[in-house]
Amino acid sequence: MQDILLEAKNVGKSFDGNTVLKDVNFKLGKGKILGLVGENGAGKSTLMNIIFGMSVIDETGGYDGEIILDGEKINFKNPIDALNAGVGMVHQEFNLIPGFTVAENITLNMEETKKNVISQVLGKKYEIIDEKANITISGNSLDTLGVDIDSNEYVSEMPVGHKQFIEIAREITRKDVKLIIMDEPTAVLTETEADILISALRKLASMGISIIFISHRLREILNVCDDIIVLRDGVVVENKPSKEMDLDEVARLMVGRDNEERKKEVHEEKVIDSNDIIIDVENLWVDMPGEQVVDVSFKVAKGEIFGIAGLAGQGKLGIPNGILGTYPVGGKVTFKGEDLKLGDTLKILEKGIAFVSEDRRGVGLLLEEPIYWNIAFNAMQVQNKYLKKILGINFRDEGKMREVADEYIESLAIKTTGSDQKAQNLSGGNQQKVCLAKAFAMDPELLFVSEPTRGIDVGAKELVLNSLKKTNREDDTTIVMVSSELEELRSICDRIAVICEGKIAGILSPKDSPEKFGLLMSGESIEGGYN
Structure with missing residues (x-):
């Protein structure tokens, strides 16, 4: 028993x-x-919230069963208790302070200080922060992870991949850390960055730190983990060494059906009139930190699903964010023959264009509002849907709002207690589905969707991709899809543009080889492709 750090015994939890x-x-x-x-x-x-002592657990009546850490029963009431006991957690959504430097974020509340004249008289709390020492500490933690990040840079200027490493560096900087929970740490990383992280996890384990690694990238799970637990509908359906499992078995256990069944729907070729252009982008530039667009031009035909691929930090995320006005933008974008007023988000939405952001918590959702509010909100604000007149004055039609929400809850299989549940209490994948429903409720002619499957499981990915194909096919919605998952783009798109260093390196067919895509992503030119 002395080699067991953490044990869960008959743990259960209910909400409402x-x-x-x-x-x-x-x-x-x-x-x-x-x-x-x-x-x-x-x-x-x-x-994970139970183990880490998140307040939502205690506030909703606690949990059943026991959690034992290092031989002692624990019941953390808040994350501070967990941190003090040597348990850290890297959340799926970043918890960094943009205006702080890398070093300041990593050493926050753990800063080294140095004495001065006042502190010698009045005590330690009057000591000043030793900036040089903290830069050294943060640098050492980043070196342990094997990444080259400047401790003096501000986090606001960092690409998302670097932010993830900073989060992890902060946890391993804590004294006496015993256990780190990592929730989808590779979801925002490139393949190269993910490989670096996998090596770092092995190094941390060799130092005696235990890790709970949550990921929807099943190959990573099989590659790095000693044991694998598969949860389905709140029940452990498998718990055994990773060497005794394979990819198909894990996928089947997760979703309760064979992997082959999930592959039945493949990309269907359809006839597209390349002369019927719905959106024409010329010389687009976008000043998005970490995802700058330098000079991008492309055309999308009506009814097409147009993919945009590229490594992290190369500019793919900047394209929809710039066009929809999230960041400073320039160039020319024509929609149905009419110039869009770039930067004016409301005017663009009024044209019949919708956007599902990759930042579902920061941009996509009203976290403290119920699901039905989130789904109906943009359609209500922009298109005056779900309103009723009383004495000539518009009021919200909450009945209609709930009705449309219930339709999408069913069609997108959103796991929730009901349309009144707050968006912040949903899992990440279900929040993503709400963002999609919010866009679908606007019945857009053109839908920009950015990283629609980031951080969600294989079953939910299938449902999301199928819903995009369905709205494209049945509602004649043209889609521009940005994704880090090349295979997903190849399964759904008619053409795929590859972005490198803020420019389009080439446009390929989904049938082109992975090698061609890889060459374009690395900045190499290839023969073939089309515009």
Whole structure:
């Protein structure tokens, strides 16, 4: 038993009578990596919230069963208790202060200080921060992870991949850290960055730090973890060494059906009139930190699904964010033959264009509002839908708002207690589905969707991709899809543009080889392709 760091015994949890965890049991050894997989809504986040002492657990009646850490039963009331006990957590959504430097974020509340004349008289709390020492400390933590990031730079200027490493560096900087929970740490990383992180996890484990690794990238789970737990509908359906499992088995256990069944729907070729251009982008530039667009031009035909691929930091995320006015933008964009007023988001939305942002919490959702509010909000504000007149004055038609929300909850299989549940209480994948529903409710002619499957499981990915194909096919919605997942783009898109260093390196068919895409992503020119 002395080699076991963490043990869960018959852990259960319910919210408003809805059971989300039931009789969960597992053990995690010291210096071991435990993989936790499951579809969104399977209970992964709730289990981690219990271990890390998130206040939502205590505020909703606590949990059943026992959590034992280093031989002692624990019941953290808040994350501070967990941190003090040596348990850290890297959340799926960043918890960094943009206006602080890398070093300041990594050492926050752990700063080294130095004495001065006042502190010698009045005590330690009057000591001043030793900036040089903290830069050294943060640099050492980043070196442990094997990444080259300047400790003096401001986090606001960093690409998302670097922010993820900063989050992890902060956790390993804590004294006496025993366990780190990592929730989708590679979701925002390029393949190269993910490989660096995997190596870092092995190094941390060799130092005796235990890790719970949550990821929807199943190859990573099989590659780096000692043991794998599969959760489905709040129940552990498998718990065994990773060497005894393979990719198809894990996927099947997660979703409860064969992998082959999920592959039945493949990309269908359709006839597109290349002369019927719905959007024409010329010489677009976007000043988005970490995703700058330098000079991008492309055309999309009506009814097409147009993909945009590229490595992190090369500019792919900047394209929709610039066109929809999230960041400073220039160039010329013509929609249905009419110039768009770039930077005027409302005017663009009024034209019949919708946008699903990659930043679902920061841009996509009203976190403290219920699901029905989120789904209906843009359609209500921009298109005057879901309103009713009383004495000539427009009021919200909450009945209609709930009705449309319920339709999307069913069609997108959003796991929720009901349309009145607050968006902030949904799992990441279900929040993503709400963002999609919010866009679909506007019945757009053109839909920009950015990283629609980031951080969600294989079953939810299939549903999201199928919903995009369905709205394209049945509603004649033209789609521009930005994604880091090349295989997803190849499964759904008619053409795929590859962005490198803020410019289009080439446009390929989804049938082109992965090698061609790889060459374009790395800045190499190739023969073939089309515009």
